[in-house]
Amino acid sequence: xxxxxxxxxxxxxxVANVVIDYLKHTGIKFDRSAILDHDNQLxxxxxxxxxxxxxxxxxxxxxxxxxxxxxxxxxxxxNPPMVTTLPNLEDVSPYVVTSGSSTTIDIGEVxxxxxxxxxxxxxxxxxxxxARDHLFPIPHSFRNPIxxxxxxxxxxxxxxxxxxxxxxxxxxxxxxxxVKKEGGVHYLEQEILQLVPEEVKKTIVECQxxxxxxxxxxxxxxxxxxxxxxxxxFANDLEIREQLTRAVTTDKPKNVIVLGVxxxxxxxxxxxxxxVIPHEIIYTIALELEGxxxxxxxxxxxxxAQVDEIVRNLANKTF
Amino acid sequence: xxxxxxxxxxxxxxxxSVHALPNEPINAWLKWDEGFQxxxxxxxxxxxVYIPRLTNVMEEVWAxxxxxxxxxxxxxxxxxxVDGFVGFQGHFTSIPDSDKKISFYIDFVxxxxxxxxxxxxxxxxxxxxxxxxxxxxxxxxxxDMMTQELSLDLTLEKxxxxxxxxxxxxxxxxxxxxxxxxxIYTETQKEPALSSAGVRSHIKITxxxxxxxxxxxxxxxxxxxxxxxxxxxxxxxKRVLGTAEIPxxxxxxxxxxxxxxxx
Numbered sequence: 409x410x411x412x413x414x415x416x417x418x419x420x421x422x423v424a425n426v427v428i429d430y431l432k433h434t435g436i437k438f439d440r441s442a443i444l445d446h447d448n449q450l451x452x453x454x455x456x457x458x459x460x461x462x463x464x465x466x467x468x469x470x471x472x473x474x475x476x477x478x479x480x481x482x483x484x485x486x487n488p489p490m491v492t493t494l495p496n497l498e499d500v501s502p503y504v505v506t507s508g509s510s511t512t513i514d515i516g517e518v519x520x521x522x523x524x525x526x527x528x529x530x531x532x533x534x535x536x537x538x539a540r541d542h543l544f545p546i547p548h549s550f551r552n553p554i555x556x557x558x559x560x561x562x563x564x565x566x567x568x569x570x571x572x573x574x575x576x577x578x579x580x581x582x583x584x585x586x587v588k589k590e591g592g593v594h595y596l597e598q599e600i601l602q603l604v605p606e607e608v609k610k611t612i613v614e615c616q617x618x619x620x621x622x623x624x625x626x627x628x629x630x631x632x633x634x635x636x637x638x639x640x641x642f643a644n645d646l647e648i649r650e651q652l653t654r655a656v657t658t659d660k661p662k663n664v665i666v667l668g669v670x671x672x673x674x675x676x677x678x679x680x681x682x683x684v685i686p687h688e689i690i691y692t693i694a695l696e697l698e699g700x701x702x703x704x705x706x707x708x709x710x711x712x713a714q715v716d717e718i719v720r721n722l723a724n725k726t727f
Numbered sequence: 728x729x730x731x732x733x734x735x736x737x738x739x740x741x742x743x744s745v746h747a748l749p750n751e752p753i754n755a756w757l758k759w760d761e762g763f764q765x766x767x768x769x770x771x772x773x774x775x776v777y778i779p780r781l782t783n784v785m786e787e788v789w790a791x792x793x794x795x796x797x798x799x800x801x802x803x804x805x806x807x808x809v810d811g812f813v814g815f816q817g818h819f820t821s822i823p824d825s826d827k828k829i830s831f832y833i834d835f836v837x838x839x840x841x842x843x844x845x846x847x848x849x850x851x852x853x854x855x856x857x858x859x860x861x862x863x864x865x866x867x868x869x870x871d872m873m874t875q876e877l878s879l880d881l882t883l884e885k886x887x888x889x890x891x892x893x894x895x896x897x898x899x900x901x902x903x904x905x906x907x908x909x910x911i912y913t914e915t916q917k918e919p920a921l922s923s924a925g926v927r928s929h930i931k932i933t934x935x936x937x938x939x940x941x942x943x944x945x946x947x948x949x950x951x952x953x954x955x956x957x958x959x960x961x962x963x964x965k966r967v968l969g970t971a972e973i974p975x976x977x978x979x980x981x982x983x984x985x986x987x988x989x990x
Contacts, residue, residue, distance in 0.1 A: 551949045552748050552852060552889045564745055566754045568816075570782040573808035594890070702783065702812050703756045705742055 416539040421574050423484055423533065424453045428578055430481050431455060434473050434515060441581040446544060447588055449535040454528065456494075457515075462523040470519045480512040481529075489513075489531035493524035500527075544569050544584050547695055549591050549708070559712040561593050565664065567695055568703040576700055587695040588667070592688040593710055595671075595719075600685050603720045608632055608727050615678050626679075633681040638726030642671040642686045648718060655714035656691050660706035667692045686719055735843040736763040736835055739811075743831065743847040748889055748950045749822045755847050756782070756814035757833055765842065768813060769834040770800040775821040776829070782814035783807065796820075822952055825855040825886050854948045855887030858956045858977075866973075868932065868965040879930075881959065881977045883944065894946045896927040896977065900938060907936030907965060928975045937964045942975065 424442070431438050437458040444451050459465060483489050488506045491513060492498075500522065503514040518527055535543070547567040554562045567587065575582045601609050611628045615621060621629065641648055649670050658664040674687040689710060697704055736759035743755040770778070776798050781788060785806040792800045800815075807813060819829055828850050835843040861880040868877075885891075898911045910931040930940065943958035965971065 548744075548752055548754055550744070550747065551751060552746070554746070554888065566742075566744060568754055568756060568782055568814050570780075570814075571808065572783045572812070573785075576783075576809045702758070702809060703742070703754075703814055 413538055413542050416536050417543060417571060417574060420451055420533045420535050420539055423531075425578065427453070427455060427481065427483060427529070431457065434476050436473060436515075439580050440578070441583070442575060442579050443583045443585065444535070444540070444544065445586050446540065446584060447586040449537060449540045451533045451535050452530065453533070454530045457527040457529070459519060459522070459525055459527055461525045465519070470516075473519060474516040477516050480514045483511045483513070483529070483531055484509060485511070485531045485533065487532055489529055491530075492528050493518075493522050494526040494528060496524045498522045498524055543571050543574070544587070544697075547587060547589055549589060553593050553710075555596075555712075559716070561710040561712055563591065563593070563708040563710065565589070565693070565695065565706045565708060566703070567663070567697055567705075569697065569701075572702060576702065579700070581698075582700050584697040585694070587697075588692065589695060590690060590692045591708075592672075592690040594688055595686045595715070597676075597685070599712075599716065600719065603716055604723045605727050608723075612678060612683075618679075621679055629678065629681045632727065633678075633683045635727050636684040639673055639684040639686060639722060641722055642719065643673050648722070651718050652689060652715065655689075655711045655718075657709050657711075658693075658706055659709070660704070662698070663696055663704050664706045664708065665694045665696070666708075667694055686722075689715060733837075733840070733842040734763075736760055736765070738845060741845055741847060743849045746850045746852045746888070747819065748948050749851055749853065749952050750818050750820065751950055753817045753819065753849055754814070755817070755831060755849075756812065757845055757847075759811050761811040763811070763835075765804050765835045765837045766839075767804060767836040768800075768802040768807075769836060769841075770802065770813075770815060770831065771834070772798040772817065772829065772831045774798065774819060774829040776817045776831075777820050778815055778817045780816040782816075783809045783812055819851045822954065823851060823853055826853060826888050827851045850888075852889040853887040853952075854889040854891040854946060854954060855885070856891065856944060856946065856954070856956050857884045857886050858882070858943055858959055859884065860959045860961075861978075864959060865962045866964070868963070868967065868971055870967050872971075877971065877973045879942075879961065879973050879975045881942065881975065883956070883977055883979045885980070889948050892947045892949055892951075894944055896942065896944055896975070898928055898930065898975070899941045901941050901960070902937075902939040904936030904938065906934045907938055907963075908933045909938055909940065909963075927977050930973045930975065932963065932965055932971045932973070933969075935965050935968055937962070939963075944977075 428440060439456045441454050442451060486509050488511050491500050491504045493500060500518060503517040505512050545568065547565055549563055549565045556562050611625060611632060614625060615629055652669040652671055653666065656666050656669050658666065669689060669691045671686055672688045672690060673684050675682040676685050739758040741757050744753045747753045778795050778800065784802055785808060788802050788806050817831065828848055830846050830848045833845045834841045859882050861882055900909050903909060912929040913927065940961040940963060941958040942961065944956045946954050
């Protein structure tokens with residue numbers, strides 16, 4: 409790893425690691441988790457300190473903790489951390505002081521004053537896109553989907569993480585979410601001919617094979633080209649987008665969320681006539697890895713029979 | 728017997744991409760029980776592979792394995808970033824004639840002895856196509872044939888799984904006698920796939936004599952890897968003067984649609 413990227417990743421985790429070292433030193437039990445929002449590169453660290461209810465919190469425990477606290481907890485984050493208590497949301501602001509990009513938290517005072525069981529400290533770090541892409545490379549989906557039986561297209565998706573030493577051991581839970589990816593499946597040209605009315609199909613096939621067009625066939629082709637503008641709804645119509653979205657599913661809803669599906673069209677040139685035809689079915693998905701998963705695979709299924717039905721209905725309206 | 732048994736790791740998950748085009752990333756990973764003691768992992772493949780990335784290993788592994796094309800990596804267990812996990816990305820760098828299975832092996836080594844091996848197999852898919860002629864390829868053009876409608880029919884047979892893109896016919900004049908002239912007119916087929924059959928080219932023959940013509944197709948996969956079919960050879964003999972024209976038609980023979988639009 410180039411040292412520049414290493415130092416970017418290291419910096420992103422440095423403050424969080426300082427917090428972990430500090431809390432370990434206090435002897436207070438705590439859980440720690442992190443969530444990376446892949447889309448905006450925000451890395452959110454969360455610590456839950458088990459203080460115990462004040463009624464059961466022994467003086468001995470508080471004394472031991474305070475004896476270890478040579479200084480207050482300092483968090484050097486650009487955005488001030490969110491500090492709160494659970495189950496009661498008590499006012500801890502007197503023990504939290506922010507100055508510039510540094511916040512200090514007086515854990516000893518918190519122990520003395522709050523009655524809640526858990527102290528929650530949360531703060532965010534902004535990763536650079538470069539650091540994000542090294543920690544969690546953009547997932548791979550295959551350029552060549554497989555057209556399987558029953559007209560279902562199968563698109564494998566793979567997610568794999570890297571540099572686990574930064575996060576796998578230090579955190580109880582590490583979630584990577586909102587990994588957006590767009591992909592497309594070509595609507596096969598041969599299929600379209602099967603979905604348009606018979607006379608339209610006949611004219612197109614005749615035209616493709618012919619060296620020259622008779623005036624009657626040329627007229628028919630002009631009419632087909634004009635009418636084919638109706639296929640633009642495949643890309644623009646909101647209801648069709650919803651129908652297309654229903655045609656896309658996944659085998660791992662835990663890892664893959666289908667955000668939306670839309671169509672695209674293109675112009676096909678037949679003997680100088682531009683005919684609009686459905687071109688691609690474009691899906692947008694958000695991927696997620698939970699609970700310290702280092703890698704995951706999933707499949708996206710596109711039901712082309714459903715898409716055919718959408719195109720057939722549209723063709724009947726169009727021509 | 729129990730004493731001879733080599734302790735093996737308990738593999739939780741082994742994964743490799745189900746398929747990939749030539750030069751397309753193949754992802755793979757292995758998860759096993761944390762705490763399993765071994766000295767090294769050996770990652771190897773007997774095929775033409777390029778391994779540009781190992782995941783969750785330390786920088787030292789790259790330093791000790793500088794050849795990423797050799798199909799061999801030695802990974803010291805102390806350089807794994809996460810106990811019980813290793814991943815890699817490989818590319819198959821050749822273009823096979825048809826779909827081809829390739830394997831990667833991960834060996835767990837302890838005290839210079841392999842204690843366990845995991846085989847990860849995937850398929851490199853190609854849009855393999857084969858061409859054959861349904862017409863007589865030894866064409867003698869005589870007086871009476873000049874009045875008949877001639878044509879040459881080629882059939883394209885799909886022998887690979889991957890999608891085909893930018894399918895184009897080529898016709899090369901291999902040999903031509905002095906008094907025979909061949910002109911090839913290829914139709915600008917912007918939409919070669921919309922109907923699976925169509926006239927691709929015309930061969931215009933002027934004069935008399937003989938010629939050998941080779942025909943086939945070039946095409947790409949969706950990653951723009953280039954392919955070429957076999958060729959069929961047409962032997963033309965024309966004994967009469969005048970001009971003849973032979974349209975060359977092609978037909979795709981496939982159970983499922985396999986051709987995508989031009990990009």
